[in-house]
Amino acid sequence: MAKEKVPCDDKSYDAIIVGGGPAGITAAIYLARRKLCVLVLYEKLGGQAALTADIENYAGFKFITGTDFTQKLEEHLEEYDITNKETKVTEIKQTKEGFLVKTKEKHFLGKTVIIGSGARQRKLRVPGEEEYLNKGVAYCATCDAPLFRGKNVAIIGGGNSALEAAIQLEKYAEKIYIITINKDLEGEKVLIDKVKSFKNSEIICCSKTKEIKGKVFVESVIIEDDKNKTKEIKVGGVFVEIGYIPNSEIFKGKKNDYKEIIIDSKNKTSIQGIFAAGDVTAVQVKQIIVAAGEGAKAAVSCAEYLNRL
Amino acid sequence: MVKKIKVYSTPECPYCKIAKKFLKENNVEFENIDVEKDPKAAEEMVQKSGQMGVPVIDIDGEIIVGFDKEKLEKLI
Numbered sequence: 001m002a003k004e005k006v007p008c009d010d011k012s013y014d015a016i017i018v019g020g021g022p023a024g025i026t027a028a029i030y031l032a033r034r035k036l037c038v039l040v041l042y043e044k045l046g047g048q049a050a051l052t053a054d055i056e057n058y059a060g061f062k063f064i065t066g067t068d069f070t071q072k073l074e075e076h077l078e079e080y081d082i083t084n085k086e087t088k089v090t091e092i093k094q095t096k097e098g099f100l101v102k103t104k105e106k107h108f109l110g111k112t113v114i115i116g117s118g119a120r121q122r123k124l125r126v127p128g129e130e131e132y133l134n135k136g137v138a139y140c141a142t143c144d145a146p147l148f149r150g151k152n153v154a155i156i157g158g159g160n161s162a163l164e165a166a167i168q169l170e171k172y173a174e175k176i177y178i179i180t181i182n183k184d185l186e187g188e189k190v191l192i193d194k195v196k197s198f199k200n201s202e203i204i205c206c207s208k209t210k211e212i213k214g215k216v217f218v219e220s221v222i223i224e225d226d227k228n229k230t231k232e233i234k235v236g237g238v239f240v241e242i243g244y245i246p247n248s249e250i251f252k253g254k255k256n257d258y259k260e261i262i263i264d265s266k267n268k269t270s271i272q273g274i275f276a277a278g279d280v281t282a283v284q285v286k287q288i289i290v291a292a293g294e295g296a297k298a299a300v301s302c303a304e305y306l307n308r309l
Numbered sequence: 310m311v312k313k314i315k316v317y318s319t320p321e322c323p324y325c326k327i328a329k330k331f332l333k334e335n336n337v338e339f340e341n342i343d344v345e346k347d348p349k350a351a352e353e354m355v356q357k358s359g360q361m362g363v364p365v366i367d368i369d370g371e372i373i374v375g376f377d378k379e380k381l382e383k384l385i
Contacts, residue, residue: 067323136361138362140322143322146319148361149348216359217361
């Protein structure tokens, strides 16, 4: 398909999309198909999907790796006349005409903004976490699991991400401790059953992680149970999988207690002209397919809003 | 002079793929070392870089940890 040029007023885009994950890209495609002038600003194309090992729950794809999925997003984006830039948005400022979206290098004007900036991994914030980063402390089991061959490792967390990390590590680690503050594992039953069937995994419930200790590399993790009893577990690796924080700092409107952007059923935020989609919002399900759907919804709302301007 | 470049990587690591794609796009030749298949190379990588995260890129002895585009651009 030949790319059809969209006449674009360089001074002001119809929509500026913040984020290049499934939400942002889907929104961009929907708007481009309506012949609107779109700019996508992203830090990492694919967003969190790019860091996912295997995707097995996106309808139409029985199995696809995160990297291949990202490649497909990129190819789809390139089908259209969409301007995109790899950069970090630092501020969104409301102006008379619309919005000024600031990055370190340049400012852009848009009539509307769609925020699909996703989320980042939550840190433990315990002593030793920063010090031993990449020296046993890891956040990407997909990437680093093979480096923990023959070692005991602790996975902190009890949700889907922790379970997926356990699945990645099973092949390599001597022993896997899954340390959760909850009474039991939470997440998809398929994953829980799989992890519980591993001979080398042990689930430690009701425990907080207090400290990561070591010399050059990680040597142990200190945990405390719900009866305030502490225990030191010898491990050579600690994978932190305790959920995500929304990348919502740039949005000054209404957010919930988790700092997620509050949206209505049409993806409108509390600021007229700013829409939001995906993991940065209070939408309950944080999944690629949901983010994509939300991106489409935000785009349709945004187009309706532009029609009325 | 052509620089000797080694990329220590794991097969499913997204940043390893991004780094290798970047080198290919810049027509830079490199040797890919899969530390999943080669535990000895994994040890060598940890020793060289003093840490356990991938990718590690060795450019004539200069070590880059992770996909650091700016540093890579300077050294290739």
